[in-house]
Amino acid sequence: MPAEDDRQDDHRARQSVVEAARSLSGLGLNQGTSGNVSLRWKDGLLITPSGMPYERMRAEDIVFMGLDGRFEHRLKPSSEWRFHRDILANRSEVGAVVHAHPVYCTAFAMCGREIPAVHYMIAAAGGPTVRCAPYAPYGTPELSSLALAALEDRACCLLANHGMISTGESLEKALWLAGELETLCRQYAVALQVGAPVVLPDDEIARIVERFKNYGLNAKPGPDNAS
Template structure:
């Protein structure tokens, strides 16, 4: 790929990382993002505040987990790598600890179809994975199980993952997931949410085939 294209991709990751706090998806240095690149991925580095991050700080990681960069890749590089390796339709992964997604993850609760926008995540539920220590191969296995047939999931006692064919799409889904969790939390306080049927969600899934953010027409 041309150098200017790689720089633009790196800069896009930096700008997306800086947007996480404003979108309510992460605080401090929590959260990480990756984009498929050539025979590996570009991923945010570990422990570097987003405000100090530049395009050159984004780490290129090979699929065997090796890298040549003065900074280490995110401590969660394994599930980023494993998701991109297992899901060819996915080109970007966003991980964060937003308040409402994380609250449900702490309770190890999946999100049911209390709102039709659940279909944005690919099915009638947003699953919550089992628990494993951050950054471990075991967490990758659990994340992939929770993502089966889905574009997003919760990680028990941890946070959330959103994926997409592009970074813009993955970020959009991450925001939708946090919104759904916030709405569901409020609905549980108000009363007993009515859960949409599988048929109702199937109809929405069909409509969602071309739903979501798109690049501007040239």
């Protein structure tokens, strides 16, 4: 690929991370400088810098990091770079990672509660629960290890007393899933106030997981592509 084309591709990839980060607030998933976004890129990842307001962030501020954790940039990567790197290094199907502190996800995380199959949309997480990883301080190897365990066979999880992580083949898919998870947590919170939510059986969720392979952002024309 010519050098100019390579630079343009790099700029577009960095700009897509900026736009994804900025969209978190608009989607009601984040506030301030909390949260972070990464994208698999070449032999490493592009990740939002630490402590920079999203409205000030530019493509050149996005940090490239190798899967060995090394980077060369005037800015430091997000303090949560470790679990972004470890997820991308261990999950070849994942192309992007979103971490945020949305209100309802974080409320359940503060209670250390997993989300059961109270709605079929939980199948978007890849199984009958959204697990809540035990607490560990932010930015630590311990937190990364706990997050990886909570994400086993899942596309998203909660982090105790912290927030949530969503993953996807693309930034679009990871952002979509973050929004779906926050909606599910909000619905579950309201249902708990109404009464005792009914939990769907595991075999039903397994069937929905299979149907979701042709749903939403994965959709192809066909009868199963319906909400």
